[in-house]
Amino acid sequence: MNRYILPLSVLGTAVGGAVLLKDFVAGGACPSKTTIPGKTVIVTGANTGIGKQTALELARRGGTIILACRDLEKCEAAAKEIRGETLNHRVNARHLDLASLKSIREFAAKIIEAGCIITPITEGETESHICPHPCLPEEERVHILINNAAVMRCPHWTTEDGFEMQLGVNYLGHFLLTNLLLDKLKASAPSRIINLSSLAHVAGHIDFEDLNWEKRKYDTKAAYCQSKLAVVLFTKELSRRLQGTGVTVNALHPGVARTELGRHTGMHSSTFSSFTLGPIFWLLVKSPQLAAQPSTYLAVAEELEGVSGKYFEGLKEKAPAPEAEDEEIAGRLWAESARLVGLEMSYGSSERGQRLPK
Numbered sequence: 001m002n003r004y005i006l007p008l009s010v011l012g013t014a015v016g017g018a019v020l021l022k023d024f025v026a027g028g029a030c031p032s033k034t035t036i037p038g039k040t041v042i043v044t045g046a047n048t049g050i051g052k053q054t055a056l057e058l059a060r061r062g063g064t065i066i067l068a069c070r071d072l073e074k075c076e077a078a079a080k081e082i083r084g085e086t087l088n089h090r091v092n093a094r095h096l097d098l099a100s101l102k103s104i105r106e107f108a109a110k111i112i113e114a115g116c117i118i119t120p121i122t123e124g125e126t127e128s129h130i131c132p133h134p135c136l137p138e139e140e141r142v143h144i145l146i147n148n149a150a151v152m153r154c155p156h157w158t159t160e161d162g163f164e165m166q167l168g169v170n171y172l173g174h175f176l177l178t179n180l181l182l183d184k185l186k187a188s189a190p191s192r193i194i195n196l197s198s199l200a201h202v203a204g205h206i207d208f209e210d211l212n213w214e215k216r217k218y219d220t221k222a223a224y225c226q227s228k229l230a231v232v233l234f235t236k237e238l239s240r241r242l243q244g245t246g247v248t249v250n251a252l253h254p255g256v257a258r259t260e261l262g263r264h265t266g267m268h269s270s271t272f273s274s275f276t277l278g279p280i281f282w283l284l285v286k287s288p289q290l291a292a293q294p295s296t297y298l299a300v301a302e303e304l305e306g307v308s309g310k311y312f313e314g315l316k317e318k319a320p321a322p323e324a325e326d327e328e329i330a331g332r333l334w335a336e337s338a339r340l341v342g343l344e345m346s347y348g349s350s351e352r353g354q355r356l357p358k
Contacts, residue, residue, distance in 0.1 A: 045149025
């Protein structure tokens with residue numbers, strides 16, 4: 001019997017150490033206990049993955065949550081699930097397709113013009129589940145915008161307006177949406193914008209001669225990295241423009257999570273890769289719940305009041321890639337982005353988007 005003690009002790013130590021290392025890598029839970037009653041939050045891409053978990057976390061804290069998603073049926077199902085789990089019935093589904101400038105403008109117009117948000121009654125719910133005061137003043141404002149939706153390493157697809165899909169959805173769509181909602185955010189100050197980027201931005205480069213991948217052979221990884229670098233540059237430039245308004249904006253890398261985002265990567269396309277890389281994935285990949293903690297933290301933490309233009313990895317502020325700090329590139333990207341989406345240089349103004357040549 002004694003001969004098994006040492007091997008079992010070693011095995012137990014190894015397993016315990018692996019679990020502790022995984023917890024360390026995952027970054028832990030949001031340290032802030034702040035609640036947000038009376039605050040209205042928009043989360044894009046919130047029907048699944050990190051976005052859904054972020055919406056759930058903020059609903060638990062008492063906020064009015066708007067899930068903004070391309071697939072309205074899935075969005076409504078997610079909203080109903082969150083309402084049931086949190087008993088917060090101020091959780092609403094709205095259609096938003098970030099691959100369509102028309103859809104973005106329609107969504108923003110409804111948020112700007114509608115003074116209130118009415119929670120629909122879905123199957124299994126009754127009138128008693130619905131807030132009896134559907135037009136409270138806080139619903140006239142937007143206090144937190146979380147630009148979460150993304151696509152990753154998809155084939156060479158284009159958006160409805162002719163943009164390369166990853167640039168269009170991950171960056172240009174959120175660029176337009178944020179600008180259209182700026183007046184609402186300013187009127188709601190203090191308010192916050194959280195842009196989800198990725199550690200992959202460090203490998204990105206903004207190619208102003210071919211942003212849309214029309215002249216080069218398409219590289220899905222490089223296109224993803226460019227889009228996420230653009231998000232950090234946008235954050236930096238927007239922060240500069242918002243000084244003194246009471247609106248802050250920060251970018252973050254949530255960590256690698258087990259979500260649908262990686263469905264185009266092919267990491268688990270073979271039994272061999274799943275078997276050999278499985279232990280590494282188990283160690284490094286977060287659950288959606290843990291990956292939502294950084295977004296939650298940036299949205300609610302009192303100690304981050306007034307903090308703007310920063311980049312976070314998990315719950316810690318980090319220095320982004322050198323190109324992400326280049327003010328000249330950030331300014332040039334802003335001007336080009338405004339031209340592409342048909343946004344006038346003044347906030348809140350818009351024209352019809354310009355279609356890129358095929």
